[in-house]
Every structure is written in structure tokens, then in C-alpha cells.
Amino acid sequence: MPRPPRLVMLGSTIAISLLVGSVVWTTVTSGPAPWLRLDIAAAVVACTLVPVAVTWPVAGGLALAALAAVSPVATPAATFAAINAARQRPFPTAVAVAVAGLAGHALQGRWRPLTGLSYGWWLLLMAAAYAALLGWGTWARARQALVMSLRERARRAEAEQGRRVTEARIAERTRIAQEMHDVLAHRLSLLAVYAGALEYRPDSSPERLAAAAGVIRGGVHQALDELREVVTVLRQEPAGADPDSPPGPELRDVPRLVGEAREAGLTVSFEDRTDPNLAEAAVAPVTGRTAYRVVQEALTNARKHAAGQPVRVHLAGSPGGTLVVDVRNPLSYQLPELPGAGIGLVGLTERVSLAGGRLDHAVNVAGEFHLRAELPWRT
The missing domain is CATH 3.30.565.10 (Histidine kinase-like ATPase, C-terminal domain)
Incomplete structure (x- = not known):
């Protein structure tokens, strides 16, 4: 997967930092906090590791999972790392990151248990949360792959259509050139007949000589007009073309x-x-x-x-x-x-x-x- 843009990294860091700050504030205002210094240090480290998790999902996710075992303030960053790994990495790798995060929270619940909720229920809720995050990230990855595939197919279809249009234009130009070739060949063959008559019958009457010369002059003008029409059409002469073929339809x-x-x-x-x-x-x-x-x-x-x-x-x-x-x-x-x-x-x-x-x-x-x-x- 390509590296995420800086805007995504900055937005993710700000959002997770706000969540981590809210957890620290809740911890401070809820009463005596014997682990306050540890939580503040964990919050700083968690906010620092968020860009790492965005760029390197596996390494950042494992580091935040280990940090979640130390302090609950790392929970927002660790869960973000799990869903981010599911979006950017294959499913088995994302499962490994999610399992590491769940293991970190399991250790956290052992030595810093929550009041009012048993450890079993708390661990079950964390497992359900990680499973939901894993499914959400996997769906997002599949959707992104589908969108990219559809865009690629559309690009290929557009390129194929462009190629077919170009080939159609070239084929049509070739057909036009062939028709023009046939017409010019037919007209020039007629001119050759009249020129041959003038050559072999110089004793013809002046009227017939003038008529033949007029036909030749008119045919040359028509041939020049035809040539002017086809001068911009490029083609390759097909093998076996008949220079005496009749003109095309009119x-x-x-x-x-x-x-x-x-x-x-x-x-x-x-x-x-x-x-x-x-x-x-x-x-x-x-x-x-x-x-x-x-x-x-x-x-x-x-x-x-x-x-x-x-x-x-x-x-x-x-x-x-x-x-x-x-x-x-x-x-x-x-x-x-x-x-x-x-x-x-x-x-x-x-x-x-x-x-x-x-x-x-x-x-x-x-x-x-x-x-x-x-x-x-x-x-």
C-alpha cells in the first residue's frame, strides 16, 4: 500500500491526541491518581507513536499494544493502530496486531483493574471492540481495493476505446485511399488510351485530334482534383492491388x-x-x-x-x-x-x-x- 499523505497523518495525530488528552483529564478529575506521572508519560509516548502507526502499521501497532499494557491512556492510540493495520495490511497481519493490542489490555486489566466491572466482562468487551475494529478496517481495505480496481478497469476501457477509435479512423483512411487509388488509376488508364491513339494515329483529322486533346486535358484536371482530395491521406499500398480496377460507387x-x-x-x-x-x-x-x-x-x-x-x-x-x-x-x-x-x-x-x-x-x-x-x- 502507498504511504499515507501528510494530511492524513496530521489529522490522525490530532484526533488521537485529543482522545488521549480526554482520558488523562478524566483520570485527573476522577479523584486521587497514584499513576498520574506514568499516565502523562504514556500519553506523550502514545501521541508520538501515532504518526509511526500511520506510516508503519505493524511496528507502530505493536509498540502501542505494549504501551496499552502500562496505562489505559494508550487505549485510543492502540485501538486506532488496530483499525489502521486492518486498512493497510493483509488480514492475517491485521489479526496479529489486534491480538497484540488485546493482550496488552488483558495485562492492563490485571494490574490496573476497573472499578464496577469484573475482569471477565471487561476483557470480553475489549475483545468485541477489537473484533469490530478489525472487521471495519478489513471492509474499508476491501472497498478501497474494489474502487481502485474499478478505476483501473475504467482507465483500461477508455484506453481500449481510444485505440479502437484510432484503428477505425486509420482503417477508414485506408479504404478512402484505396478508392481514390482505384479512381485515379481508372482515369489515368483512359488518358493513356487517348494518348496512345494520338501517338499511333497522327494522321487523324484535326477535329479528332482536338477532341482527343480536350479529353486528355479534362481528364488531367479531374485527376489533379482527385489527387488533391487524397494528398492528406496516408496509407500503405496493399499487396496485389489492381491498377486497372474500376472506380468506386458514385x-x-x-x-x-x-x-x-x-x-x-x-x-x-x-x-x-x-x-x-x-x-x-x-x-x-x-x-x-x-x-x-x-x-x-x-x-x-x-x-x-x-x-x-x-x-x-x-x-x-x-x-x-x-x-x-x-x-x-x-x-x-x-x-x-x-x-x-x-x-x-x-x-x-x-x-x-x-x-x-x-x-x-x-x-x-x-x-x-x-x-x-x-x-x-x-x-
């Missing part, structure tokens, strides 16, 4: 995602208030993919944690403004059919943040789980 794939959820048995109402006349190129790929992932994660959570409940998916926005993805579903008070790690929303928040947007999720007043993402509509 905003136009959200209706297909909703249809797949309906086929899987989920009741989904879908409302799209974006401009239907806009071309897909009007939405930046990073914005479209992020919106797709928001809807995908929301539908996955609904299947896991709100099975059988209807889900409402709402899309709204326009170029130059904000793309809003709003998903709601009533809460289910049944146990989820599928286990979850509880970090999907952490990764989704990281993804939306990297796309320049904001993600909010909470339970609203209607008892629904509400997931809302706001993304800048980039073109």
Missing part, C-alpha cells in the same frame, strides 16, 4: 443500393430531391462516394440494430451548395440479430470530415435514430 448508385436493401427485406422509402437533369459529372467523385457510404452505413446499421423497422432516405442539394443525406429509422427495443463493433459511425465521421463535410447522429424526440450528413457539392 451518387447515381444510391438508388441501386436502396433497391438491394429492399430485396433483402428492408422497408426503405427513398426521396431524391437533387436536380434530375444534372449530369453525374456535376458531382465530384469524392462527394458521390461519401454520400453513397453514408447511405450504405445507415442501411447496414438499420438491418443490425432496428430489424423490421422502416427506413427513410432523403437526398437534397444543388451544385455550389450542400448535398444533404438524411436517414431516419425508429429505434428497436429488441436485441440486435448481428453483432457490431460500434465503430462504424466513427469511421464514417472520419470519411465525411475528410470530404469537407459534417456528420451528426442522435436519437430525436420522435424516438428515431437520425443520421444526417452535409457535404459540400463540388463539381
Whole structure:
């Protein structure tokens, strides 16, 4: 056990000194005191030994037990040493200190018996007092150990949660980097095709050459925009990546995602208030993919944690403004059919943040789980 702080030691010394002083005063005022000098000396020694008992419970407790055999004024200090040993030391050691204190009082009762109370009853009362003090101190020690254990478990749980959140963020960044890698590889492969056509067909008409050059210029600009989005994402390239893999999902794939959820048995109402006349190129790929992932994660959570409940998916926005993805579903008070790690929303928040947007999720007043993402509509 750690050494008690100075404030505890000072408070214990003052309290026991007051008790010892009250016993000495009672002895003086009760009549002739043939042992007055011995009691005063024992009181001084007892008050001196209290800090020793606080710091070294066993040594101080044994010394005060021996002092209790000499004078009754040492009783408050000796009983304090017993309960303090029970609080700071294992139970067998505390029992030894308590037995020593009881033995000291047994010797005290032999050569300085109390008037009006037989020695047997007095010794029984002292044994009961020491047993109570021993039990109280042992309970306090067990409670302190339990509190420390709970604090340690809470600290470990917090550290574990922090580690899991960090891992989720890193995993989400890695997935985003992989998607961006796929998109850039796909776009650059198209540019290579057009550049190869220019190389091998220099005799093409000026119109075709101009059209191919325009496609290459536009593709380079788009590739630079994609690279600007991913430049802050750090990852390790996985082994076996296919540089010619197709691009990831986009905003136009959200209706297909909703249809797949309906086929899987989920009741989904879908409302799209974006401009239907806009071309897909009007939405930046990073914005479209992020919106797709928001809807995908929301539908996955609904299947896991709100099975059988209807889900409402709402899309709204326009170029130059904000793309809003709003998903709601009533809460289910049944146990989820599928286990979850509880970090999907952490990764989704990281993804939306990297796309320049904001993600909010909470339970609203209607008892629904509400997931809302706001993304800048980039073109």
C-alpha cells in the first residue's frame, strides 16, 4: 500500500491526541491518581507513536499494544493502530496486531483493574471492540481495493476505446485511399488510351485530334482534383492491388443500393430531391462516394440494430451548395440479430470530415435514430 499523505497523518495525530488528552483529564478529575506521572508519560509516548502507526502499521501497532499494557491512556492510540493495520495490511497481519493490542489490555486489566466491572466482562468487551475494529478496517481495505480496481478497469476501457477509435479512423483512411487509388488509376488508364491513339494515329483529322486533346486535358484536371482530395491521406499500398480496377460507387448508385436493401427485406422509402437533369459529372467523385457510404452505413446499421423497422432516405442539394443525406429509422427495443463493433459511425465521421463535410447522429424526440450528413457539392 502507498504511504499515507501528510494530511492524513496530521489529522490522525490530532484526533488521537485529543482522545488521549480526554482520558488523562478524566483520570485527573476522577479523584486521587497514584499513576498520574506514568499516565502523562504514556500519553506523550502514545501521541508520538501515532504518526509511526500511520506510516508503519505493524511496528507502530505493536509498540502501542505494549504501551496499552502500562496505562489505559494508550487505549485510543492502540485501538486506532488496530483499525489502521486492518486498512493497510493483509488480514492475517491485521489479526496479529489486534491480538497484540488485546493482550496488552488483558495485562492492563490485571494490574490496573476497573472499578464496577469484573475482569471477565471487561476483557470480553475489549475483545468485541477489537473484533469490530478489525472487521471495519478489513471492509474499508476491501472497498478501497474494489474502487481502485474499478478505476483501473475504467482507465483500461477508455484506453481500449481510444485505440479502437484510432484503428477505425486509420482503417477508414485506408479504404478512402484505396478508392481514390482505384479512381485515379481508372482515369489515368483512359488518358493513356487517348494518348496512345494520338501517338499511333497522327494522321487523324484535326477535329479528332482536338477532341482527343480536350479529353486528355479534362481528364488531367479531374485527376489533379482527385489527387488533391487524397494528398492528406496516408496509407500503405496493399499487396496485389489492381491498377486497372474500376472506380468506386458514385451518387447515381444510391438508388441501386436502396433497391438491394429492399430485396433483402428492408422497408426503405427513398426521396431524391437533387436536380434530375444534372449530369453525374456535376458531382465530384469524392462527394458521390461519401454520400453513397453514408447511405450504405445507415442501411447496414438499420438491418443490425432496428430489424423490421422502416427506413427513410432523403437526398437534397444543388451544385455550389450542400448535398444533404438524411436517414431516419425508429429505434428497436429488441436485441440486435448481428453483432457490431460500434465503430462504424466513427469511421464514417472520419470519411465525411475528410470530404469537407459534417456528420451528426442522435436519437430525436420522435424516438428515431437520425443520421444526417452535409457535404459540400463540388463539381
